[in-house]
Amino acid sequence: MINARQLQGVTVATVLPFDEKLAIDWGSYERLLDYCARRPGIVAVFVNGHAGEVATLTPEEREEVIRRTRRFLGPAVPLMAGIVAYGTSEAVARAREAEKAGADVAVLFPFPQYSGGGGADPQAGMRYVEAVRAAVHIPLSIFQYPLRSGAGFSTEVLCRMAQVPGVIAIKEGSGDIAAYEDNWRALKAAAPQVAMLPSNFDWFLPQLAVGADGVLSGLASLLPDLFIELWQATADADLTALRRASDRLYPIERAIYGAAPLMDMHTRIKVALQHLGVIHHALPRPPLMPVAPELAQRLRGVVDAAGLRGPRAG
Numbered sequence: 342m343i344n345a346r347q348l349q350g351v352t353v354a355t356v357l358p359f360d361e362k363l364a365i366d367w368g369s370y371e372r373l374l375d376y377c378a379r380r381p382g383i384v385a386v387f388v389n390g391h392a393g394e395v396a397t398l399t400p401e402e403r404e405e406v407i408r409r410t411r412r413f414l415g416p417a418v419p420l421m422a423g424i425v426a427y428g429t430s431e432a433v434a435r436a437r438e439a440e441k442a443g444a445d446v447a448v449l450f451p452f453p454q455y456s457g458g459g460g461a462d463p464q465a466g467m468r469y470v471e472a473v474r475a476a477v478h479i480p481l482s483i484f485q486y487p488l489r490s491g492a493g494f495s496t497e498v499l500c501r502m503a504q505v506p507g508v509i510a511i512k513e514g515s516g517d518i519a520a521y522e523d524n525w526r527a528l529k530a531a532a533p534q535v536a537m538l539p540s541n542f543d544w545f546l547p548q549l550a551v552g553a554d555g556v557l558s559g560l561a562s563l564l565p566d567l568f569i570e571l572w573q574a575t576a577d578a579d580l581t582a583l584r585r586a587s588d589r590l591y592p593i594e595r596a597i598y599g600a601a602p603l604m605d606m607h608t609r610i611k612v613a614l615q616h617l618g619v620i621h622h623a624l625p626r627p628p629l630m631p632v633a634p635e636l637a638q639r640l641r642g643v644v645d646a647a648g649l650r651g652p653r654a655g
Contacts, residue, residue, distance in 0.1 A: 343419045343445040343480055345509045345536035345554065350384030351568045351577075352421065352557040353377050353539060356607050357393040357406065358620040367409065369620035374413050376619045377562050380502065383392060384555065385419040385619025386410060387448065387512075389439075392559030395425050397626035404442040406563060421446040421482060427453065433476040434445075440477045448512055449473060449481040456491030463471045470505050480509040485524070487516030496520070496527045503532035509556030510536040512557055518547050525552045531548040531558075542606070543598040546567030546587040549575045560597060563610050563617075564590065564649075565622045589647070600636060607639055608632050616641045 355377070358369035359438035373545070378386050388406050393609040405424050414420060422444035436447040449470065451460065459465040474481060483502050486492040494502070494513055498546035503511060510529060515521055519635065521541065528537050536554035539545070549556065553575060562566040567590055574582035597609045612632050624631060632640070 342478075343509065345534060347419050348385055348510055348536045348538060348555045349480070350554060350555055351382055351561055351565070351572050352385040352387050352419075353383055353561040353565060353568075354387040354390050354392040354540070354559040355410075356558060356559060356562050356610050356614070357388075357398075358614075358622060359624050359626060360622060361624070361625060363626050365406075368620055369622070371408075371413060372619055373614065374410065374561065376614075376617075376651065377565040378414065378418070380565050380569065381437045382572065383418075383561075383565055385421055385446075387413060387421040387423070387557060388444075389425070390448070390450045391423075392557070392562065392610070393422050393423070394607070394626055394629070397629075400435075400438065404438055406444035406632045407444050419445045421448050423450060423484070427492070429472050432469065432473055436473050436477045436479075444479060445641055446480050446482050446509065447473065448484055450484045451486050451492040451494070453492065455494075458491075460486075460491070460493050461495045461498060463498050463501050466494055466581055467505070468503050470502045470508065474505060474507045476507040480507050481495045482506075482510035482512055483508060484512045485515050487514055488520055489516060493520075496523050500527050500531040503528055508535060510534075510538055510554075510565065512538050512540050513548075514540045514542075516541055518544065518551070519621045522547050522551045542630060543594055545571060545590065545594070546583060549583060550580065559607055559610060560594065563597075564577050566595065591646055592643055596640050604629060605632055609636070612637045612640045613649075614651070617649060618645050619651045 358366040360366040415464040422439040502503040538557040570586040608625045
């Protein structure tokens, strides 16, 4: 069974390429995995998350993503799978499906209903985690949403859920550096055996400088080597190296996450991957929209300026 120590490094949250008819492009997906997951320093892969457009996938597609990723990775690399549901019974069903398909860790997304105050209610969070934990044999990770969404958990609730046996990680996306530090310090005191994996997408340096047990990002689909460098600097407590890696990351990070609307961020990663020749198309499924031509051109320029190389360079 996977444990928290195995997540100490970079976890890639994969985007999911589609073809012209918006069917999953499995050939492009395999090239993507070959590009971003087969590198020393990449310790795990996370599928069926926001980067993988999980909300647009059918149950059959979600399971097939897990099965194909499992076959590609083999048994040694931890495979995390997002569990997105609208109720506890549905979450239990999704987690069982993920386990059967080959996932090693079920990542529990908060319910939309939590935006009405559930994230601060210890009973709501605990019942959710305990219900799924009782239904599957694989360990769990908790997805901490941005606090401004209303669905993020309070520090107290997050720590209580982390103490449930079988919870091994927190995917920390609170979107607030003060909350991040509060959560880091409280988690290390209350549940030091649980890995905190920062995934706040547009301020990697501050969160890693505060402290982390690994890093989880969709941008690692595009920049696996740079994220490995970021993490190595973090593990070495080398602030100079961390800043140097962050300086290289900054223009790409701002091109991906800086322009409105933010919901296009993972489609922008696809644009860059298409430019590198990793995937054939950069199309998202609705309600997401293709990236505007002028922004796509800017993204391609940023990729070229950064000296990124994909399969086409070989």
